[in-house]
Amino acid sequence: ITALLTNIPLSATSGVGKTILGVEVASRFGLKYINVGSLAAEGYYELDNQMREGGVIVNYHGCDFFPERWFYIVFVLRTDTSVLYKRLETRGYT
Structure with a gap:
């Protein structure tokens, strides 16, 4: 029996902790971590194959332009505004 791994999107404004949390969760559970903003800056836009395999932690400010089939649930992170400031x-x- 093969377990199907879900993809996990982490969405939040800059400074909330997406990268720290995403890297830690990926490391602890043997998942792949992708910072979509970094990929876009490098000119890499093709994620469909990686997302199809599952087990991907996705870090991006929003998730509304990703296909719904990629995710079962979305995690929106937040922090106190004084900490964020x-x-x-x-x-x-x-």
């Missing part, structure tokens, strides 16, 4: 300020956001 400090994180973004540290990153140079104004």
Whole structure:
């Protein structure tokens, strides 16, 4: 019997913790981690084959343009605005 792995999208504004959480979950459970923003910056847009295999943690600010067939559930992360403000300020956001 082959278990079907689900894909897990992590959606949130910058600074909430998508990357830290995504890398940690992928590492602990042997899943693949993809930062979609980084892939787009590198000019790589083809994700369908990887998503079809399953077991992918997807990090992106939103998930509304991904095909619904890729995900069963969406995780939207959030944090206190005072914490977020400090994180973004540290990153140079104004």
